Amino acid sequence: MKIPVHVGIIMDGNGRWAKLRGLPRTAGHKAGAETLRRVVKEAKRIGIQYLSLYAFSTENWSRPESEVSTLMKLFDSYLDEAKGFVGEGDRIWFAGDKSPFPERLRTKMECLEQDTRDCGGFNIILCMNYGGRDELVRAVREIAAQGTPPGDIDADMIGKHLFTYPAPDADLIIRTSGEMRLSNFLMWQSAYAEFYFTDTLWPDFDEKALNAAIEEYSKRGRRFGGI
Numbered sequence: 001m002k003i004p005v006h007v008g009i010i011m012d013g014n015g016r017w018a019k020l021r022g023l024p025r026t027a028g029h030k031a032g033a034e035t036l037r038r039v040v041k042e043a044k045r046i047g048i049q050y051l052s053l054y055a056f057s058t059e060n061w062s063r064p065e066s067e068v069s070t071l072m073k074l075f076d077s078y079l080d081e082a083k084g085f086v087g088e089g090d091r092i093w094f095a096g097d098k099s100p101f102p103e104r105l106r107t108k109m110e111c112l113e114q115d116t117r118d119c120g121g122f123n124i125i126l127c128m129n130y131g132g133r134d135e136l137v138r139a140v141r142e143i144a145a146q147g148t149p150p151g152d153i154d155a156d157m158i159g160k161h162l163f164t165y166p167a168p169d170a171d172l173i174i175r176t177s178g179e180m181r182l183s184n185f186l187m188w189q190s191a192y193a194e195f196y197f198t199d200t201l202w203p204d205f206d207e208k209a210l211n212a213a214i215e216e217y218s219k220r221g222r223r224f225g226g227i
């Protein structure tokens with residue numbers, strides 16, 4: 001099986017999963033966090049090198065306060081657990097502007113990045129307060145602030161200013177729950193990615209489901225604009 005180097009996942013459907021069971025939406029996020037743990041382990045086992053996970057978008061702040069605060073609590077405990085990755089040769093970093101997060105969370109995020117900075121067998125990129133447009137605007141601003149002559153700006157330079165750098169372009173984007181949109185996720189990085197959509201709701205996505213996505217990816221002929 002051909003294993004993609006960089007996989008991005010839009011973990012969608014937590015709310016619907018909970019609703020189907022007569023549970024509050026927050027129960028769906030808790031179940032989704034459990035799925036995340038399993039999928040990260042499986043991605044590492046099968047040899048994916050970069051796994052980008054869309055955990056919280058720049059637009060998600062507009063959700064009810066109780067839902068946002070449950071998500072913050074889940075992130076908080078997940079980050080404690082993620083310390084287990086440190087020392088195992090895995091790197092974890094965050095794509096997105098950390099400044100709106102509570103200080104406690106921000107400190108944990110920064111520590112994890114610092115502690116795993118020199119690792120990199122397997123890379124987890126947690127996209128939190130992430131938006132593809134915001135990422136591009138920031139990249140362009142940074143380049144302009146350096147006084148770069150316009151003629152020197154190229155795609156390679158923009159790529160180096162993205163939150164996901166040094167991850168290569170995404171090979172495969174997976175979205176669960178039947179929605180077929182990119183929703184501001186890895187816009188630049190997915191220029192030549194393969195897309196895989198499944199009706200499975202994120203909490204029900206498991207090791208088998210990830211392998212099914214990789215198998216489908218294996219069958220795709222990628223031409224990158226060539227013939």
Ligand code: FPP
Nearest residue numbers: 011012013014015016032033055074075078
């Ligand atoms: C989309 O489902 C999911 C989110 C906005 C949050 C993703 C969070 C997790 C998977 C859990 C925790 C993450 C970490 C890093 C511990 P939705 O709420 O939009 O579902 P719906 O479309 O059915 O309403």
